[in-house]
Amino acid sequence: MVSNPHFYGQSTTGTPNQIEDGVDFPHTGIIKALADGLGQNYAISGFDITFDSATQIDVALGVIFRDGKRHAISAVANLALGRTTASENSYHLVVVDKDNAIAIRSPSAKDKVANYTVRTLTSGTTTAHKQGDTVIAVVTHNGSNPAPVQYLTVDKAENSLSIGYSNSGTYAEGLTIDTDAGDTTIENKVSDKDIIFKVNDGGTPTEVMRIDGSVSRVGIGTTTPEKDLHVVGSSLFGNVTGSEGTAPRTLNLIGNDAVIRVARTSTNSPALEFLHLSADGNTRHSYWDIYTDGDRFTIRDRQSGDINVLTILESNQNVGIGTIAPANVFQVSHTGDDASDGIMVVREDTGTLSGDLLGGIGFDSTDGNVPSRTTEASAFISAYATEDHGTGDKGGELKMGISFIDENDDTTSTVLSRIGYPTATNATVYAGAFSRAAVATVAAATYSPAIADSGTVIIMTNASSIVTLPDVGATEIGVQFTIINNSGGTLTGKILSADFTNTRFNGAGSYAAQDIEDDKAKTFLCVGADNWQVIG
Numbered sequence: 001m002v003s004n005p006h007f008y009g010q011s012t013t014g015t016p017n018q019i020e021d022g023v024d025f026p027h028t029g030i031i032k033a034l035a036d037g038l039g040q041n042y043a044i045s046g047f048d049i050t051f052d053s054a055t056q057i058d059v060a061l062g063v064i065f066r067d068g069k070r071h072a073i074s075a076v077a078n079l080a081l082g083r084t085t086a087s088e089n090s091y092h093l094v095v096v097d098k099d100n101a102i103a104i105r106s107p108s109a110k111d112k113v114a115n116y117t118v119r120t121l122t123s124g125t126t127t128a129h130k131q132g133d134t135v136i137a138v139v140t141h142n143g144s145n146p147a148p149v150q151y152l153t154v155d156k157a158e159n160s161l162s163i164g165y166s167n168s169g170t171y172a173e174g175l176t177i178d179t180d181a182g183d184t185t186i187e188n189k190v191s192d193k194d195i196i197f198k199v200n201d202g203g204t205p206t207e208v209m210r211i212d213g214s215v216s217r218v219g220i221g222t223t224t225p226e227k228d229l230h231v232v233g234s235s236l237f238g239n240v241t242g243s244e245g246t247a248p249r250t251l252n253l254i255g256n257d258a259v260i261r262v263a264r265t266s267t268n269s270p271a272l273e274f275l276h277l278s279a280d281g282n283t284r285h286s287y288w289d290i291y292t293d294g295d296r297f298t299i300r301d302r303q304s305g306d307i308n309v310l311t312i313l314e315s316n317q318n319v320g321i322g323t324i325a326p327a328n329v330f331q332v333s334h335t336g337d338d339a340s341d342g343i344m345v346v347r348e349d350t351g352t353l354s355g356d357l358l359g360g361i362g363f364d365s366t367d368g369n370v371p372s373r374t375t376e377a378s379a380f381i382s383a384y385a386t387e388d389h390g391t392g393d394k395g396g397e398l399k400m401g402i403s404f405i406d407e408n409d410d411t412t413s414t415v416l417s418r419i420g421y422p423t424a425t426n427a428t429v430y431a432g433a434f435s436r437a438a439v440a441t442v443a444a445a446t447y448s449p450a451i452a453d454s455g456t457v458i459i460m461t462n463a464s465s466i467v468t469l470p471d472v473g474a475t476e477i478g479v480q481f482t483i484i485n486n487s488g489g490t491l492t493g494k495i496l497s498a499d500f501t502n503t504r505f506n507g508a509g510s511y512a513a514q515d516i517e518d519d520k521a522k523t524f525l526c527v528g529a530d531n532w533q534v535i536g
Contacts, residue, residue: 001050002146004043004062004137006155008033011140011148024150029091029113029138033152036116040068041134044156047073047102049094049137051146055084057139059094059102064134065156071100081141082106090141098131105133113138188213222281227273232281270300298324345383352389358396359383369409376412378403386420397421397431442467448498454479460494460516461486471499472526479526485516495524502530 002013009016010024019030036042046062061075073096081104083090088110095116097103105114116133138150161177175195178185188195192214198205210219219225221232262271270289277284287302297313312320320326322333322340334340345359352358362377364370374380379402386395397420401413417435438456440447444464449456451470458467458481467483470476485491493513497503504510505524514534516522522536 001048002149002151003048004046004151004153006045006153007151008153009151011138011150013144013146013148016149016151019150026091026111026113029093029135029150030152032093032113032116033135036133036135037154041066041132042156043096043134043136043153047094047136047151047153049139049149052078054143054145054147055081055141057081057094059136062136064096064136066096066131066134071096073100073102076102079104081139083110084141085110086143088141092139092141093133093135094137094139095133095135097133102136103133104139232277352385354385354387354395356385357382358385364409371409373412375401376403376410378413380413449481451476451479454481456481458483459486460484460491463487463489463491465491466494466496468496468498469503469524469532471497471503472530472532474529476526477528480523482521482523483516484521485518488518490515490517495522497530497532499530503532504530505532506534507531 002016005016007016008019008030010019024030033042041064043062043064046060048060050058050060052058057079058077059075059079062073064071064073079094079102081090081092083092083106090107090110091113092107093105093114093116095103095105097117105116107114116135119132135152137152140148140150142148158179160179161175162173163175164171164173166172173189174193176185176187176189178187186195188211190213194213195211196207197209198207200206207223208220210223210225211217212219212225215225217225217228217230219230219232222230264271270291272290274288275284276287289300289302291298291300295315298309299311301308301310309324310321312324312326314320314326318326318329318331320331320333323331332343334342347356347358349356357375360374360380360382362371362374363379364377371377375382380400382399382401383396384399386397387393397418399415399418399420401415401417403411403413407413417433419431419433421431422429422434438453439459440449440453440456441459441461442465444462446466446468447458448468449458449470451472460467460483465487467481469481470479472479483495492515495514495516497505500511500513502511505512505514514522520536522534524532524534527533
């Protein structure tokens with residue numbers, strides 16, 4: 001095998017030396033490689049050559065530059081030399097062709113170096129060209145195995161760029177581009193000068209972006225950036241459904257990681273600012289900013305010099321609107337004025353009919369499936385239209401409901417209370433509050449309701465049914481229970497108190513357990529500490 005020395009070498013079957021006058025012949029191969037290299041077409045690594053026979057070679061993989069662009073080239077085996085006449089010297093070129101394949105160019109006669117394929121026009125007088133060959137080596141067929149190889153390659157391990165200008169006839173470096181295994185650096189070498197990016201906009205050179213060298217800022221749409229990143233335009237990110245005087249511009253964010261990061265070291269300045277400028281760009285009509293201090297994320301506006309906090313997100317996941325210190329997960333602070341007095345939940349379907357849901361709030365947990373509708377929640381408050389809505393019609397009512405035990409997440413919950421109008425059939429009706437009574441049925445057992453169960457209707461259905469009312473104090477005045485006897489007979493002494501020795505029924509001295517006749521109802525109302533008034 002003859003290894004590539006990565007320089008123009010002597011023709012040899014061993015280790016190549018550099019070319020030498022009076023030794024290497026012919027020189028036309030060298031000239032052809034030099035001419036090709038002036039167009040930035042040359043091999044820079046690889047391409048070791050092995051002889052299978054005096055007429056056939058294998059070429060290892062390598063790398064070339066074509067027009068200054070790097071191309072990795074695959075190895076090839078069993079390449080046949082095209083001119084192998086005995087007792088003649090035939091000089092073959094090993095090249096990489098326009099399709100990035102290693103090929104052999106064979107000479108037309110003995111003692112000649114083969115021609116390589118040069119660039120040609122694709123058709124007519126167009127300026128587009130086919131790519132030509134990139135010369136690697138000259139292989140001499142002289143009947144020997146191995147045959148002499150003359151490499152015409154270079155040693156290139158890196159590439160940097162220096163762009164300069166004439167400074168009183170002396171080269172002055174203005175810009176460099178360097179790279180290594182870690183970073184690529186584009187550096188402006190001239191003090192306080194800008195890097196300007198321009199495009200050809202319909203034949204007109206147009207500045208798109210500027211990096212200001214004197215203040216280390218980036219401007220898009222402005223030549224005088226005021227912040228680290230300053231964007232000016234009549235239509236910016238978003239606005240994908242319409243335009244604002246010009247065609248909309250969009251920002252597509254695709255990926256699993258952050259695509260935009262704004263970082264600052266100051267603790268008293270906004271991270272992002274949004275300005276609405278006059279047409280001449282000189283007058284600020286409004287000013288919005290996003291401010292963060294590590295513990296909170298704040299959206300503010302500035303009108304006439306006053307800063308107003310609009311929304312705040314705290315690191316503890318609390319959200320505030322109109323406040324800088326939300327006291328809970330979500331807080332809305334307001335002035336009580338028109339357009340600033342709370343939260344509106346508004347249906348927007350342009351056709352709200354009587355009975356349509358206007359909106360709701362659902363309460364549930366993530367244990368199991370979270371329901372997709374508020375009215376399927378474990379508990380909910382919802383609002384409904386009570387007539388077809390229009391400019392002069394907006395009737396509505398409120399409903400409250402719960403899911404019964406063991407119901408699924410996709411089951412509509414049951415309404416137990418509402419504020420609205422009663423059924424209007426054959427009656428003049430007036431709005432009010434309505435609710436379904438809570439009911440407990442007691443068979444052959446003792447039922448002991450808690451004070452929190454006040455209002456429950458208790459139905460005793462068995463001769464052994466017993467109800468033990470809770471111990472009541474002064475703070476329980478108003479607690480009440482209605483008890484109905486459906487047992488089929490009088491229940492004697494079956495209504496007790498949890499504090500029987502102190503509890504009075506219907507006034508002083510009345511401590512006895514209470515009786516209730518069949519098909520009768522009595523209401524027990526707490527009117528004082530240890531004091532039940534029996535109605536019925």
